[in-house]
Amino acid sequence: MTWILDHLDVLFTTSLDHLWLALIPVVAGLLISLPLGWMASRWRLAKSILVPTAGMLYTIPSLALFVLMPLILGTRILDPLNVIAALTIYTVALLVRSVADALAAVPPAVTAAATAMGYRPLGRFFAVELPLAVPVLLAGVRVATVSNISLVSVGALIGVGGLGKFFTEGYQRGNPAEIIAAIVAILVLALLMEIILVVAGRALTPWARTGGAR
């Protein structure tokens, strides 16, 4: 307990680091997944390549991916970019399918109506298809966010791991308080992000709660 009280400020700043390491890949992964998922929803060939590939990427053990990154990217071993790039790959692996499913779930009559009104494909994507895909897409983003917050700690094994460093440290020093504090901090971060995303989702989709009479 005393360790925790003595180290509150370090815990706080490390939590922030941890959060950035988790969230930057979510944003980057989402930006990459949108065009890929769009292609997968549009062309059957693209889907038959992209979705299984994404599934395979997700099965690569995270530690293996972290240590491979410097070799692929030519970065230094302690560069946070390694963790960010690896987690971006996981995010893409998760979200390509979400984006494809979300876009495929947009009713064909609605996209046809948008085309008939005179939207060009890109305008239609941003004005109609993407907003309608938000509910399904957001579910995917929540999974990716929580998964990233948990995976960042593995990065501690290659020296960049946010709160994960308290696991390795606590283990070496035989200090369970340190380990417990880091676990709690990670849980709090995950919970916080869940809440933020749910609230953001509701704000983005007021129409989805109207339900009812058809």
Added chain:
Amino acid sequence: MIEFQAVTKRYDDGTVVVDSLDLTIEDGGITVFVGPSGCGKTTSLRMINRMIDATSGTILLDGADIRAQSPAKLRRGIGYVIQHAGLFPHRSVLDNVATVPVLLGTRKSTARKQAAELLERVGLPAELGKRYPSQLSGGQQQRVGVARALAANPPVLLMDEPFSAVDPVVRDGLQEELLRLQSDLGKTIVFVTHDIDEAIKLGDKVAVLRVGGRLAQYATPAELLARPADDFVASFVGRDRGYRALGFLSAQGVPVGPVATVALGASAEQARASLDNGWAVVVDEAKRPLGWVSEGSLSTVDQVRPEDLVSGGSLFEVDSGTLRTALDSALSSPAALGIAIDAQGAVVGGVVADTVVKALADARRCGEVPT
């Protein structure tokens, strides 16, 4: 004017969906494409705004090839009402209606104001504008769909089975409303349906398509009923064809004979005295018909009361009626005498079925009915 010139649509798998279609759609009228499922109605319609591109042939819109401009530009000038409305679920009703004006560069606030006016025009209260489409009934959604298609005031309106997903009563109302709207606006409307009754009710001209996308007949509804081009059209036009054809002939020539009337509240004695062939029409102060009385219904009472009336059949308006309404009034009347009324609804006489049939024969002789 929209001209199809030898337009063919063939899919990659070899199916010919529209086969060398030649068709001229006149301005300012409702042209209906009708035919069995899969005969290529939607395909033909969507080729007009290039949602589907023809494999060969040319479509001219006001003399210009539709391929001369970009599809998006072309579509912004052509209203489209899609099957099942296809409203944008994430936009308010008002913003749905404002879609095309905003795309064309109208300021959002202006477009919304116009959209609110349009809602009233299609018979919806302006308060509905703030709702999302899922909060409307099916019939209301269709009206919003029509308002959205009209928003940029396009000269041409394409409608693909717009009323097929609503129940028959609502559909009737929507059809009446479309006719009313059209008499104000005079758009060039191309309307797709698989319902021949709808085609005959709405169409100024009807194009009957057969499976394989070939034009079987292109004619006015009256002509279609009176003179179907072949067995396919005849069977598609269906039952009661002769009877429905009467709906296109004016009843001006039908002689209106006398009918016995009696005022509500008159004594039974008075009423009995006025019966003609055992029946009399009971009327109110404005001479509007309320129902019938007969020997039987008068035998137990001493005054003509509302609860004793035998309900009447359909009414036949002398000035605007057709042979169909005239005949129906006679056939549906308990006295076998149809009640003829004037524009104010007052009884002016009676018609018997024989005279309607005779009027039809006369019309035939004069060549009004193609045989």
